[in-house]
Amino acid sequence: MPPLAIRLAALVPLTAGAAGVLTGAGFLxxxxxxxxxxxxxxxSGLLMGIGILAWWCAADLKRRGGVFTILVLIxxxxxxxxxxxVVGQGRPPTPHLLALGMELLVTPGLWMWWRATRAGAEAEPRPGDLYRWLGGA
Known part of the structure; x- marks a missing residue:
């Protein structure tokens, strides 16, 4: 189920990124x-790229988990x-707050869900094994 949820969530940066690319500041x-x-x-182009990369990762999380982890960190x-x-300038409009929720709640939540579902399928890496923690073989 995590791959489908990741693809659904990836539609947000894909569509918002495309809108920003096409309309520039008019998007705001x-x-x-x-x-x-x-x-x-x-x-906006970077945002669109994030969506494309998340979609690609979801197709094969077992092999692309390290890329997905780095993407979530970004x-x-x-x-x-x-x-x-928000702290320095004040409350932005609602769409920006929704984006903040995607960035700090939904995206890390999807990563945690993926990690939890994968934990039962394979042994967890050793704490010092960063490469395996990032999803490597």
Whole structure:
């Protein structure tokens, strides 16, 4: 079940990323200059790439688990950066708070679910074996 849930969750960055790539700052409903628009389109492309990579990982979590783990860490890092913005700048609009929930709750939750379902299928790696912890062979 985790692969299906991961693919469903991947639709969020795929669609939001595509919308940002196509519309730039217009996706946010705010005016922006060329530099801000360019930066938002770039970040939207990265977001779309995150969705594509998550979709790819879900197809074979046994072999791609290490990539999925790193992807989750990247998404959570982005969520922490967004959270710092909330603390420093105040409450953003609701869609941004929903994104924060995806970044700090849903994505790590999917990773934990995948790890829990995989724990019964194979022996857990030793604490010092980082490569195996990341999903390697």
């Amino acid at each position: 409903g705010e005016a922006a200059g060329p530099a801000t628009d360019s930066h938002l389109r770039y970040l 998404v959570a890092l982005g969520g922490l950066a967004r959270l710092a913005g």
